[in-house]
Every structure is written in C-alpha cells, then in structure tokens.
Amino acid sequence: xTEFLQLVVSALGFGGIYALAALGLNIIFxxxxxxxxxxxxxxxxVALFVWTAHTGLGLPTGAAWVLAILGGGALGALTxxxxxxxxxxxxxxxxxxxxxxxxxxxxxLAGVIWGYGPKSVPTVISGPSIAVGPVSVDRNDLxxxxxxxxxxxxxxxxxxxxxxxxxxxxxxxDPEVASLMGISRRWVLGLSWAVGVxxxxxxxxxxxxxxxxxxxxxxxxxxxxxxxxxxxxxxxxWGALVGGFAVGILSDLIAGYVSANLQLAVVFALIVVVLxxxxxxxxxQAAQVRQ
Amino acid sequence: MxxxxxxxxxxxxxxxxxxxxxxxxxxxxxxLVTLVxxxxxxxxxxxxxWNTTVMGLATEALTYGLVTMSLxxxxxxxxxxxxxxxxxxxxxxxxxxxxxxxxxxxxxIVVLLLAGLVTAAVGLLLGLPxxxxxxxxxxxxxxxxxxxVPEIALNGGSLTGGYTGLIMPPQNLGxxxxxxxxxxxxxxxxxxxxxxxxxxxxxxxxxxxxxxxxRDSQDTAPAMGINVGRTKVVxxxxxxxxxxxxxxxxxxxxxxxxxxxxxxxxxxxxxAAVIVGGLGSMWGSLIGAALLVVIQQEAVSLGxxxxxxxxxxxxxxxxxxxxxxxxxxxxxxxxxAGPRILRRxxxxxxxxxxxxxxxxxxxxxPAGASRxx
Numbered sequence: 001x002t003e004f005l006q007l008v009v010s011a012l013g014f015g016g017i018y019a020l021a022a023l024g025l026n027i028i029f030x031x032x033x034x035x036x037x038x039x040x041x042x043x044x045x046v047a048l049f050v051w052t053a054h055t056g057l058g059l060p061t062g063a064a065w066v067l068a069i070l071g072g073g074a075l076g077a078l079t080x081x082x083x084x085x086x087x088x089x090x091x092x093x094x095x096x097x098x099x100x101x102x103x104x105x106x107x108x109l110a111g112v113i114w115g116y117g118p119k120s121v122p123t124v125i126s127g128p129s130i131a132v133g134p135v136s137v138d139r140n141d142l143x144x145x146x147x148x149x150x151x152x153x154x155x156x157x158x159x160x161x162x163x164x165x166x167x168x169x170x171x172x173x174d175p176e177v178a179s180l181m182g183i184s185r186r187w188v189l190g191l192s193w194a195v196g197v198x199x200x201x202x203x204x205x206x207x208x209x210x211x212x213x214x215x216x217x218x219x220x221x222x223x224x225x226x227x228x229x230x231x232x233x234x235x236x237x238w239g240a241l242v243g244g245f246a247v248g249i250l251s252d253l254i255a256g257y258v259s260a261n262l263q264l265a266v267v268f269a270l271i272v273v274v275l276x277x278x279x280x281x282x283x284x285q286a287a288q289v290r291q
Numbered sequence: 292m293x294x295x296x297x298x299x300x301x302x303x304x305x306x307x308x309x310x311x312x313x314x315x316x317x318x319x320x321x322x323l324v325t326l327v328x329x330x331x332x333x334x335x336x337x338x339x340x341w342n343t344t345v346m347g348l349a350t351e352a353l354t355y356g357l358v359t360m361s362l363x364x365x366x367x368x369x370x371x372x373x374x375x376x377x378x379x380x381x382x383x384x385x386x387x388x389x390x391x392x393x394x395x396x397x398x399x400i401v402v403l404l405l406a407g408l409v410t411a412a413v414g415l416l417l418g419l420p421x422x423x424x425x426x427x428x429x430x431x432x433x434x435x436x437x438x439x440v441p442e443i444a445l446n447g448g449s450l451t452g453g454y455t456g457l458i459m460p461p462q463n464l465g466x467x468x469x470x471x472x473x474x475x476x477x478x479x480x481x482x483x484x485x486x487x488x489x490x491x492x493x494x495x496x497x498x499x500x501x502x503x504x505x506r507d508s509q510d511t512a513p514a515m516g517i518n519v520g521r522t523k524v525v526x527x528x529x530x531x532x533x534x535x536x537x538x539x540x541x542x543x544x545x546x547x548x549x550x551x552x553x554x555x556x557x558x559x560x561x562x563a564a565v566i567v568g569g570l571g572s573m574w575g576s577l578i579g580a581a582l583l584v585v586i587q588q589e590a591v592s593l594g595x596x597x598x599x600x601x602x603x604x605x606x607x608x609x610x611x612x613x614x615x616x617x618x619x620x621x622x623x624x625x626x627x628a629g630p631r632i633l634r635r636x637x638x639x640x641x642x643x644x645x646x647x648x649x650x651x652x653x654x655x656x657p658a659g660a661s662r663x664x
Contacts (some may be wrong), residue, residue, distance in 0.1 A: 035427040037374070037434070054416065086610055092426030097566050097609050104559060105602025111595020119542055219555050223438050226431050234427070264442045268435035275428055276420040 002134040007256040008249050009132075013141030013210070014224075015248025016148035017203045021225035021241035022232065024199035028076075030172045030235040033092075034084060037099040039200045039225075040218030041106035042079070046072035046201025047208040047217070048110060051119045061122050065205060069198050076197030076203060077190045084193070085186075110215035118212030121205065144206050145245075151199065152241040159237070168192065172235075200225075220264065224251060227267045231274050233284020242282060253269040332480055336473055346472035348584055350544045353479040353536050355580035357486055359564045360573055361533035364490055368499065368573035369526040370506025371421075372430045375437020377558035379531045380549075383410040385444055387547040388457040399462040399469065403482070405534045406539035414531020415524060422523035425509065437558040441550040456549025459542040469543060479540045486533050487573060493529060502526055558597070560587070563601045568615050569610050575617030628661015 016104040021043065028036050036042075049068035053059045059067070085104060087094045123141040158164040170178040171188040179185050203225070204218060211217055228247040232239025250270065251263040258266075274281065335644045339345050362376045387406040390397065421432050444451045451457065461470035469475050477597050493499045501522045504512045512519050568579025583601075590597040608615045612622070 007327035029427075035431065037430065083606065091429075093366070093370065094609065095432050096374075097562075097605060098425065100374065100559060101566070101602050101605030101609060103606060104563060104598050108595040108597065108599025108602055112599060113595075116594075132460055179294055218554075220438065223435055226434065230428070230431055247574070259446060261442060261446050264435075265439040265446070271435045272417075272420050272432055275424055275432055279424065279428055 003256070004253075006135045007252050008142065009135050009137055011245070011248040011252035012145040013138060013248075014207075014252065015245035016141070016144035016250050017144075017207045017221070017244075018224045018228040019148040019241045019244025020144075020151065020206070021200045021203035021222070022228035022244045023148075023155065023226060024196040024201075025229045026196075026232075026235050026237065026240045027155070027192050027199065028196035031168060032084065032088075032189055034095045035097065035226075035234065036079075036193075036196065036200075037096065038079070038103035039197065040222035041103045041110065041215070042072070042075055042197050043200035043204035043212075044215055044218045045075060045106055045110050046198070047121060047204040048114050048119070048212055048215070049201075050121050050205055050208070051114070051213060051249075054121060055119070058188060064152065065124075066188055068205060069201055072198040072201030073194035075201075076193035076195070079197065080190050080193035081186075085189075095119065107215050116214055116216075118214050121208045123209040124170065124206060147202075147206075148241060150246065151202075152237055164191075184224055204253075223264060224248070224267055227271050229281075230271055231281055233281025236281065236283035239281050239283030323490040329484070336476060341473055345400050345461030346476045347544060348588060350472065350476045350540065352581045352584040353476070353483045354540045354544060355561070355564065355583055356577045357483050357537035357540070358534050358561055359568065359576040359580040359583075360487060360490060361530045361537065363565045363568075363570065363573065363576045364502075364533065364566055365526060365530040367569075368494060368506060369502040369523070369530075370509075371438075371523060371526060372426070373433040373530070374430050374562055375433040375435070375440075375558050376530075376534060376561045377553045377555070378433075378437040378440035379410050379414060379534035380538050380541060380557075381440045381444060381553040382406065382413050382531075383535030384545075384548045384552075385447075385451055385457070385538075386535065387539040387542040388409040388459045389450060391460045391462060391542075392457060395460060397490065399464050399478075402462065403536060403539045405412065406542075410535025410538060411528050411532035415528045416532075417531070418524040421527060422520045434509045434558075438555055441553045444553075446548045452549070453468075454550070456552075457548050459546050459548060461546075462543060472544075475540070475543050479523045479544065482536055482540055486536055490533065490573065498522075560601065563605050566615060567601070567604045569608075569617030570615065572615065572617035575615050578616050 021039065024043075025036060025039060026040075028034060046068050049071045050064045053064035053067050054061055057064075079102065083098060084095065087098050123140055125140045127137050127139045130142070131137075133182050157165075159169055167178070167183045168191070170181060170183055171185055175185050178188075207221060208217065209273035211221075224247050225244070229240055230243070231246055232241070232243025247267060247270070251267060254260075254263050254266045300648065325509065335349075336346060358376060358380055362373060365373050365376075369661040383406040387402055390402050390405050394402075396591050417433075417436055424432060444449055445453060461468050463469070464474065464478065467474050469478060488664070494502070501512075501517050502588065504515060504517055505519050505522050505526075509519055512522075541552075564579030564583045565576060566579075568577070569575030586593070586597045586600060593600070612618065614622070
C-alpha cells in the first residue's frame with residue numbers, strides 16, 4: 001500500500017506537467033477547434049529560451065522564466081496570426097497538416113539554433129523532500145501540482161467572471177454571433193494561442209530539469225499531454241487538470257508495477273479506449289466527434 | 292409506372308459508367324511516362340556501376356515510396372489522417388524478420404504476403420475504433436499508435452529482440468539469394484510496381500469510389516448508401532497491407548530491424564512526403580519519398596535544417612501550391628495559358644467527378660469548409 005501511495009504521490013510532478021500542457025492544448029482547441037500538434041516543439045523552444053536567457057545571457061532565473069513565458073506567448077500569437085489564420089474554416093485535415101508542418105519547422109529550427117546536445121536548466125524549487133506519513137513528497141512536484149491547480153482555477157475564474165472571458169466563451173460558442181456582438185474574433189484567437197503556447201511552454205520549463213533538454217524533448221511527453229486532454233475532453237479546463245493527473249498517475253503505476261518501457265503503449269491504449277467509448281472525454285460536451 | 296424501375300436502372304448504370312470513365316481518365320497517367328520511368332528504373336543500376344550505397348538508397352526510396360503511397364491512399368483518397376504510418380511499417384518489418392527467422396524455409400513470397408497480412412490485421416484492429424473518429428481525434432489516436440508500436444517492439448522479449456532488434460535472414464528468390472543490394476532493389480521495384488497497380492485497381496473499383504465519396508463528404512456518403520464506418524475500416528486495412536509489404540522490403544534492405552529505426556519523426560516525414568508530393572497523387576508520393584531520402588541522406592550535414600526544410604515545404608505546399616509537387620505541371624500550364632484559368636473561383640477546382648485525384652480536397656478553398664465536419 002505504501003508503495004502504491006508513493007507511486008501516486010510521485011506522479012504529482014509529471015501529472016501537473018501533463019495537466020498544464022493539456023490546458024494549453026484545450027485553451028487553443030476551445031476557441032479555434034484546432035489541436036495544436038506543434039505544441040511539443042513550441043514548448044521545447046520556450047524551455048530553450050530559458051536556457052539562453054539564464055546560461056547564455058546570465059539573467060537571474062526568475063527573469064529568464066518570465067521572459068521565456070512571454071516569448072512563448074509571442075510564439076503562439078505569431079503562429080495564429082502568421083499561419084493558422086490562413087487556414088481558418090478549412091476541414092480538420094488542413095489544420096492538422098499545418099500544425100504538423102509547424103512542428104517540423106519549429107523542431108528543425110530549434111535544432112539549427114540550439115543544436116542537439118542536451119542542456120540543463122535549473123529546477124524551480126529544490127530542497128529536501130517532505131515526509132507525509134510513510135510517503136515522501138518532493139517539493140518541486142508539490143509546487144508543479146499546485147501550480148497546475150492554481151492555473152486551472154485562475155483560468156476558470158477568468159472565463160466565468162471577466163468580460164474578456166465572456167468574450168472568449170462567446171467566440172468558442174458561436175464565432176459569427178460573437179462578432180455581431182462586437183467581439184474581435186482575431187483578438188480572441190490570438191490571445192488563446194498566446195496563452196495556450198505559453199502554458200505548454202511552462203510545462204516544458206518544468207519538465208526540462210527532469211529530462212535532458214533537447215529540441216525533441218517533448219516528442220514523447222506530448223503524447224501524455226494529448227492523452228490527458230483527450231481523457232478529460234478536448235476543450236475542457238477541469239478535464240485537462242483531471243486528465244493530466246490521471247495520465248500521470250497511470251503511467252507512474254505502469255512504470256512501477258509493470259515496465260517503464262510500456263508507458264507509451266498503455267497511454268495509447270487509453271487514448272483509443274477513451275475515444276471509442278466516450279469521444280467527448282470525461283468533461284467534454286458531446287460534440288460531433290465521430291464519423 | 293411499370294417501366295420506371297427499368298429507367299432507374301438504366302440511369303443508374305449510365306451514372307456508373309460515367310463515374311467509372313471519369314475515374315479511369317483521372318487515373319490515366321500518360322502511359323509513355325510510366326514506361327519511360329520504368330525503363331529508367333530497370334536499367335539505372337547498370338549505368339551507375341552497381342554501386343551498393345546508391346542501390347541501398349534507391350531501394351530505400353522505393354520502400355518509402357510504397358509507404359507514402361499507402362498513406363496517400365488513406366489521406367488523399369480516403370480523407371483520413373494518419374500521423375503514425377511508421378507504426379505500420381514497423382509491424383511489417385518486424386513480422387518479416389520474425390517469420391523469416393523462425394521459418395527459414397519459407398519462400399520469399401509467403402514471407403512478403405505474411406508481412407502484408409499481419410500489418411493489415413493490425414490496420415483492421417486500429418481501423419475499428421479509428422473508423423468511428425474524424426479529424427483531430429483520429430490524428431491523436433494514430434499519433435499514439437505510431438509512438439506505441441516501437442515501444443511494444445522494445446518490450447517484445449526474444450520475439451522482437453528488444454533493444455538489439457532482429458537480423459533479417461537473407462531470402463531466396465528461386466536460385467537468387469537476396470543478400471546483395473542489386474537483387475533487393477529489383478525486388479523492391481517489383482513490389483512497388485505491383486502494389487501501385489493494385490492501388491490503382493482499387494481506386495477505379497467501386498470500393499475506391501466509396502473511399503472518395505467518404506472523403507468528399509462524410510455526411511452525404513451515407514445518403515448514397517455507403518456505410519462510412521465500414522468503408523473507413525476497409526481503407527485502414529488496405530493502407531496497412533501495402534505499408535506492411537513495404538515493411539518486408541525495409542527489413543530486407545536494412546538487414547536489421549530495430550525499434551529505433553521507427554521513431555516518431557519517421558511517421559512525420561511520411562506525412563510531410565505525402566503533402567509535399569501532393570495529396571491524391573501516386574506520382575507525387577513517389578517524388579515526395581525520393582525527396583525524403585535525399586533530405587535524410589543529407590541530414591548529417593544539414594542538421595536541424597533537414598527537418599525545418601520539410602516543415603517549410605509542408606507549409607508552402609499547403610498555402611501556395613495545393614496539390615503539391617504533382618500539381619506543379621498542371622499549375623504551370625495554367626499559368627502559361629493565362630491568368631483567366633487561375634482566377635476560376637476556388638470552389639470549382641476541388642471537386643471533379645468522384646473527386647479527381649491530383650486535385651486534392653483543395654485545402655484553402657472555401658468549398659473545402661463544407662467537407663468533413
């Protein structure tokens with residue numbers, strides 16, 4: 001039992017990372033109906049921004065994080081304004097092709113700029129683990145999990161309690177009516193992409209110290225985030241949070257009890273089963289997702 | 292009144308003839324071009340001095356060409372996305388190596404067909420759930436598939452050889468042992484030509500027209516009596532079959548099958564090759580695959596540029612050259628003939644009868660918006 005609890009608690013860190021990345025995916029999907037397949041490469045670019053700002057320019061870590069997150073926001077807005085805008089209203093196949101083209105482009109450019117040698121960035125929180133009864137909790141994991149919950153809550157309040165949040169929801173609900181109400185669809189989409197990519201970037205910054213930071217760092221991790229987003233329901237905030245943690249815990253249990261090399265396969269099976277039985281996920285609205 | 296059914300039948304059969312004729316003429320690549328390419332492919336080893344490195348690369352181009360064709364069948368003609376085609380290639384290659392290792396005496400054709408059939412079975416299994424999904428959901432599912440297959444192979448114990456992989460034993464083709472790049476090249480060429488002919492045959496058949504009907508509109512296809520779910524499962528199974536055949540050639544050409552050959556970027560590269568070559572064009576697939584081999588070959592000197600170039604090519608193909616490289620001659624002709632042809636309303640270029648191959652679901656046209664929700 002202790003082992004089980006320890007595995008679940010150890011999953012807090014990665015669960016939070018998947019949740020943050022899934023949130024980023026869902027924010028974009030909610031307004032633009034596009035799954036950003038390029039998010040892994042874009043998020044990795046944000047983590048590499050941190051490396052450049054911290055190791056390259058010698059900025060303090062806090063400033064490096066803030067700059068990198070802002071850079072991620074700019075990258076997201078640029079993606080929307082420069083590329084996604086041109087394929088708006090086209091069949092899904094077209095936007096899938098576009099985001100995969102961008103995935104290749106960004107990942108390749110990251111390789112050109114930063115090279116493929118592994119780099120290291122500082123951990124956000126360090127210090128001894130906290131003992132809670134028989135299990136020990138890593139401070140950094142706790143911080144990441146808390147951050148994921150806080151970000152979800154903040155986004156929820158933003159969507160429900162602010163005028164801008166209302167505008168975003170209006171665009172997600174019905175773009176044409178929203179534009180008749182004087183809401184700038186362009187602005188809302190740009191904002192969604194900026195926040196979405198910035199959040200994925202935050203996930204990459206948090207995961208980078210735990211793995212080696214290379215341009216392809218997020219290739220595998222992206223699948224866990226996709227699984228989290230799909231499990232919770234594409235476009236859903238709380239779904240991303242719950243889905244991200246569920247995937248984190250599941251893969252941790254697989255690694256602990258079965259084999260560390262089977263995580264991807266089990267997560268793939270999870271994606272297929274969820275999409276087959278409940279394509280809208282746990283929290284999503286029943287949209288037209290099947291044939 | 293009594294003559295009505297007869298009239299309907301007559302109309303229907305005429306419609307069928309029209310459709311069949313349209314599909315045939317659309318698929319008719321100038322026979323001369325095909326012959327010339329084939330002759331060049333047959334004699335070219337003789338003229339570059341049987342260089343084994345070049346032969347290996349040429350075989351790789353043929354293998355990738357078949358994979359890209361199988362993916363194009365799925366995406367360009369069936370309108371279904373797969374971001375994990377490398378997974379099917381891996382299943383085919385592993386099947387070939389496993390069968391050839393454990394049953395050394397089997398004739399090559401049996402091993403080849405088994406690689407295709409086992410992969411087709413996997414395609415069927417994936418198609419059953421995937422056939423119910425559309426758009427982004429399908430892409431996410433196939434992405435997971437592409438990543439999961441190499442990992443499952445890694446955990447396959449002695450069956451798949453784990454980290455070290457499997458050695459593909461040399462195959463015998465009658466008196467010829469396929470342990471040298473030259474016979475392997477000719478085998479790859481034969482497999483590609485037969486598969487391409489078979490894919491063409493499928494596309495001109497009612498099954499192929501069902502694929503295109505599902506591609507053009509998943510909402511009106513059922514109204515024409517098409518079972519969309521079943522059509523998609525058939526599509527996935529067929530695509531996987533041809534990809535599995537390519538897996539056999541891949542195993543033979545690389546002589547070792549290891550999980551690291553099938554990393555995620557390979558699936559992305561196939562995806563890019565289809566788009567750059569041209570959705571819905573078999574020739575485009577071959578050109579895209581050949582470019583892919585060239586870029587991969589230069590990857591050491593190009594570094595990240597190889598991936599970035601592919602990304603840029605995909606974006607350019609999507610935004611500026613719908614139809615990819617295969618559509619370039621037609622677009623050039625149109626540009627020379629005068630701007631009038633190019634200024635045709637975008638909605639008219641996309642749909643021909645049965646969805647003309649070579650004129651893909653015109654990505655940036657507003658008409659495309661109505662297709663596939």
